[in-house]
Amino acid sequence: MLDYEEAKTWFYRCLRCGTCKYIFGLYLPSCPAGEMFSFESYYSSGKLWIGRGLAEGKLSFADPSLLQKLYACTTCGSCQVQCSLPVGEHSVDIFEALRAEAVRQGYGPMPGQKHLLESIKNYDNPWVQPRQARERWARGLEIKDLSKEKARVLYYVGCTAELDPQLHQIARSTVEILQRAGVDFGWLGREEVCCGSVAMRLGDREDFRRLAENNIERFNELGVETIITSCAGCYKTITQDYPSVGKINAEVVHSSQFVQRLLQQKKLSFKKKVELTLTYHDPCHLGRHREVYDEPRQVLQSIKGINFVEMRRTRENSWCCGGGGGVRAGFPDFAQETAILRIKEAEEVGAEGVVSTCPFCFQNIAGGIAAANSPLKMIDLTEIVSRAIR
């Protein structure tokens, strides 16, 4: 996390050489924002140069067209991978610092994103849902309530998997896997609060801090050894952004990592064949931002019957699903077009389904599949795993 003053020191470190626009060697587009909107100002370098304009007093956050450039970015970090200059190590942090300053000055985020921040303030989730709605997905399941009893593992479900009925299967599958493996775990039910990823990405640092402080304290009170997240965004936020707020006395893992560990420990084994040709979409928050590439692939590849195929842009060069950084709410067309490009890539390699490990990616790619009328299926890794262990 950078503050605006720190970000300023990087504005003059980008030459606008353009190397971050494409994937070096593959020469396929890397930046969803640039691909969608074309003008120089939308690329990573554009935002860095906007920083210069702001620093020189030639541009202002009050200009709505400037905000559009700052927010029409999925914060996917693909430009970071392509830029081999030191500025490239910080690009997304710089964009987020610009957004935070826009919010601080009372201009950001975009109109279509403001309700997310309001909802987080009012309901502790971005989806304008009452707190008890968090429990709906778990009906009929027996899970320890960690506000009442102890367990070694906290399953931190995350707002999106909990509150979007389309995604309840992710949470249910995760529970099925944990139970099958005999893991001593529990959850927080209606007392779970948002990790703060959305607030952070949109630049509301104050609310992010409130949520982070609250969660850190709560996690530590629980005395758990491990926290599992279903959402790549929660995982990134807790492991990458929380350390600037406080320390969590537990290890934090993404469900894909935990499943891989259970396989290694032989606590889980795959009995059933899943005869599908599948590809894996790296969520930006799990892949590029946290470098978790291998575990989900290893899990998929150890399921019998799966014909695993890679897309052309994969791992650190993955094409973003288009949904992150507030884009799905702020720029739905941009989010959808970007997802459709990903879907085409999966179709090109003959996949029947796209597997991912992030409810946000799931939502956005599934939306793209519907819009493009594609025969592809969108599947979360945990769903495939739960099918194979039954």
Add this chain to the structure above:
Amino acid sequence: MEKAELARRLAEIIGSEYVSGDPDTLFIYSHDMTENEPSEPDLVVMPDSVEEVQSIVRLANEQRIPLTPFVAGANVGGLAIPREGGIVVDLKRMKRILEVNEDNMYVIIEPGVTFGHLRACLDNEHPRFRYAYPLSPPYTSVMCNALLDGLTNLSTKHGDMSEWINSLEVVLPTGEVVNIGAAAASKYWFGRAPLPDLAGLFISWQGTTGIVTKMAVQICPKYKYRKRMFVMAYDIDSFFAFVRRCAWTQLYDDIAGFSWPAAKMMVARRVKLTRDPDEPELGAYLDFSGDTKKEMEFKEAMVRDIIKELKDKGIELEPPLLVDDLVKINPDYLKLAEFPTTLDFLIDYGGGGFTWVGSYGPMSKSEEGTKKLFAVMEKYGFPPFLVTRPMKGAHYQVLRFIAPFDKSDQEQVKKVRELCREMAESLLDLGFIPYKAPPWAAELILKRADPNWVKLLKTIKNTLDPNRIMNPGKWGL
């Protein structure tokens, strides 16, 4: 015409999403990485077809609005900065490789096709062929590079990149579309002879005579084997003696040289640049290729023989090192193994400023020019940073002196301006001519040039562009 009305008319032509008057967009298109003064356009447009370009040009001509063509804006000379405002025509969306004609060895490209894309297309779909690549970032325009008389890793053998142009399609400043070269009279865009060579009306004119919308450039056979070798020299005279001797064999694809600051920046970024007197002052890299191992062995042996021959004359050089061996010592050398490449070490200076004075001139003056210009650079407190190569079988030489600088520091910007001016003057004194000349350098050239040449230049410009709409302010036009 009011800006809003102009934007409306342009939106009718290309769609409103491809017309921008946003302050941030205008800010970005008014600058480049160099010390050249920024200047803001009124609007930026991104057409996608020849017809759209034609309609934009017609409208601009009718309304007398300046037009500045743009692709990546990485020309290192302020050439795509809209000196007199008006409309920047960003051609990045026109990025199609329209034809790869293997039998006649050319490709037809649009302006937005970059080196990276051409390379990927040839490697993936036409692996028997190669193009030539500069040291520029991979996503700069192949067409602009050729139009600017650029230089690449095959220029030692084949000359500057304008010589690779077979044919053009151009939208003239008055809106007509014209085919130039073989394209004017044949359906094959195979070359420029035997017609009066009108391509010269567009080459090195910096977009002041029209917008090129298609270009056929030559491609070459890709040989089975290729090697790159480095040879270090301890002083300027030994370096050029070696380079000249190798170039005269006319055996090598590329013989490029660089001075010690480049080598230092590559191995340890952002270090304080100082040279120990025992360290080499310049290094050369030689590229050679061939279809048989014997041919390669011969070319490699020839380098060793030349080093020995020069040693017998008292000229000391380090034994040659293959890039594969250098990579083992420092993986960063990989960046110089394959082109296009990313010279991140070279452009990461801090302050985001990068400029040069590049020039073509008599090979006979290379040593003198290098010594003189190194002294100028040192006088201004800049490390002596040179990239050089013999061109077209050693018929002329490139001397390019590079100065990364801090763009946020106005004092340094001022200093770099003075440095560049003095370097350009010194080069002109020696008979070199600055290439991709920024407006201030063009002014210096015009002052010294044959007045009748200048008169002819202006007559041609006025004939082609009577309303002076195309990239005004470049070449003093």
